[in-house]
Amino acid sequence: MRIFLFLLLFLHISFAETYITKNSYSELLYSNPRGVGCNKCHGEFGEGRVIAKYKHKEQNIELVAPRINNISKEKFxxxxxxxxxxxxxxxxxxxxxxxxxxxxNSQK
Ligand code: HEC
Incomplete structure (x- = not known):
C-alpha cells in the first residue's frame, strides 16, 4: 500500500509539468507576456480595439491597436x-x- 501511494505521488510530480496544456499556456502568455498584456490593447482574442481618443488640431483622432488574429505568421x-x-x-x-x-488563431 505504501509503495502504491509513493508511486502515485511520484507519478503526480513527474507529470505535473504537463498539466498546463498548450492552449492554456498560450492564453496565459497572451495576457501576461512579461510586460503589458497584449489583451489590454488588442482585445481579448486579438480582435483589435480603440485604445485612445483625442483631439489634435480640432480633429478627433483614434489610436487603434489593429486586429491581429487574421494575419500571416511572417507579419506577426x-x-x-x-x-x-x-x-x-x-x-x-x-x-x-x-x-x-x-x-x-485557435479562437475562431
Ligand atoms: C500599448 C498597447 C499595445 C500592446 C500592449 C500591444 N500592442 Fe501590438 N500593436 C499596438 C499598436 C498601436 C499597433 C499598430 C502599430 C504600432 O503602432 O506599433 C500594434 C501592432 C501589432 C501587430 C502588427 C499588426 C499588423 O497588422 O501589422 C502585431 C502582430 C501585434 N501588435 C501583436 C501584439 C502582441 C502579440 C502583443 C503582446 C505581446 C502586443 N501586440 C501588445 C498596440 C499594442
Whole structure:
C-alpha cells in the first residue's frame, strides 16, 4: 500500500509539468507576456480595439491597436521583433511568439 501511494505521488510530480496544456499556456502568455498584456490593447482574442481618443488640431483622432488574429505568421513575427510606435517591445523567444500566434488563431 505504501509503495502504491509513493508511486502515485511520484507519478503526480513527474507529470505535473504537463498539466498546463498548450492552449492554456498560450492564453496565459497572451495576457501576461512579461510586460503589458497584449489583451489590454488588442482585445481579448486579438480582435483589435480603440485604445485612445483625442483631439489634435480640432480633429478627433483614434489610436487603434489593429486586429491581429487574421494575419500571416511572417507579419506577426516581424511586428513583434520591431514594434513601431505605441506598442512596447517584448523580449519574447521564438517559442513564445509561436504560442501567441497559436492562441490568436485557435479562437475562431
Ligand atoms: C500599448 C498597447 C499595445 C500592446 C500592449 C500591444 N500592442 Fe501590438 N500593436 C499596438 C499598436 C498601436 C499597433 C499598430 C502599430 C504600432 O503602432 O506599433 C500594434 C501592432 C501589432 C501587430 C502588427 C499588426 C499588423 O497588422 O501589422 C502585431 C502582430 C501585434 N501588435 C501583436 C501584439 C502582441 C502579440 C502583443 C503582446 C505581446 C502586443 N501586440 C501588445 C498596440 C499594442
Amino acid at each position: 513575427v516581424k511586428a513583434l521583433k520591431n514594434s513601431k510606435s505605441v506598442m512596447p517591445n517584448y523580449p519574447l523567444t521564438p517559442e513564445e511568439i509561436d504560442s501567441l500566434y497559436h492562441f490568436l
